[in-house]
Amino acid sequence: MRADRLVSLVLLLRQHGRLSAAALARELEVSTRTVLRDVEALSAAGVPVYAERGRHGGFELLPGFQTELTGLNHDEALALLVAGSRRGAQAFGLGSALASAMRKVVDALPESYRATAAGAAQRLLIDPENDLLARRLVAEEVPDNMVTAVRRAVFAGHKLRIHYAAVDQTPKWRTVDPIGLVTVRDQGYLLATRSGADRTYRLSRILAAEELAEPAQRPDRVDLDRAWQERSTQFRTGGDQVTVLVRVNAARREDLLRTALAIRAEEPPDADGWLRLEVIFSDPRHAEWALWQLATSAEALAPQWLRTALRSRAAAIATCYGMSS
Structure with a gap:
């Protein structure tokens, strides 16, 4: 070095x-x-x-x-x-x-x-750290020594042992067969199989990695683009998906659809320029987060648990700002 x-x-x-x-x-x-x-x-x-x-x-x-x-x-x-x-x-x-x-x-x-x-x-600038509103675009922090071990195992075709922290779970050690690496909007992912089943791991959630000497069980050639599309489809159609009936300002329709997995039904705008849509989110937390981003430009009409969750969040914010400093 x-x-x-x-x-x-x-x-x-x-x-x-x-x-x-x-x-x-x-x-x-x-x-x-x-x-x-x-x-x-x-x-x-x-x-x-x-x-x-x-x-x-x-x-x-x-x-x-x-x-x-x-x-x-x-x-x-x-x-x-x-x-x-x-x-x-x-x-x-x-x-x-x-x-x-x-x-x-x-x-x-x-x-x-x-x-x-x-x-x-000097006349070209690609991917600056801030956008026009001075919002800092921060890439995920991934330790070099960890991603180097992952990269070596991917290229060498060896099994990989990773200490992975899945969402809302205690970190666990897993032994996987690495397929390839993918980056999407500053987020890196490891495509692998575990006991023959497809798995996708976010690099920022891998706490430690160790390349093993044992050969990985994987095909000699891979179409990463196709593999990523298949994983993406599995993600959108699996898990604890929820369907939400939403009333949204027509001007914010695209903002809503950018966060949703899919749109199931849509009605024409009413006299006030608002739309009614049935949209699908990956899970309850995803639905609550997406509707919260739209503030008063959207209203969740159903299910009731989502309305309750959004009302509780808004009440907590109102209480916070109602206090004297």
Whole structure:
């Protein structure tokens, strides 16, 4: 890992010119003390890196220095394959590998192309951390060591032992046969089988993972897109689904349908521009959450337990804000 970091340090100096120890530490995700030790190691190895003192000082390479240390390692090559989504790389624990790979790709470009590409890249922004309303779009936190173990088992075709925390359940250890990894809207999933039955595990709920030496019981080839569609269909049609009769403002119809699993029936708008729909949710908690998001733009007409749950939630909020601060 240190060798990869030393290569990245050289490439950063080649591409950006002079950089401070603090800037290098941020890029490499290490301490400034580690950067100073790495610079000493490079100098001892004959790499012409020197320090410039002063307020605008930093480290720099002698002009004209060339390096051939641009070969991609396995994780960097893999990161490039999923680089169509930067957040996808993050979800699979490949964020740092992607950054390192891209530095090598830029360094391998001819000098004339490098400047053009760098300028063009400054004109593109993909998946910023905030939307136009300044709402931070936070990806799920998945520990690198855990997802690395999962990734290794998927690629090697070995069984995987995971400590999994299912919703409203005590975490348990399970041994599964990994099929593949999927990322959807910043959320990563492991597709697997357990005792021959299809299972889907959310990566953020895997507390620990251990690759086993035993071969996984799985087909040699897989169509992940088809497998995901099948799992999605099973999810929508199984479980504790509930049907809800809803009265909703026509302007919020699409918001309601984006959260529901399906629509069973719909009546034309009434004189006030409100619709009546029968929609399906995956379970009671899903139904309560979805209707709460619409506030006074929707009313659950049935079942009664849902009306009671929403009324109790609203009463608790009213009580909270009715108190003196």
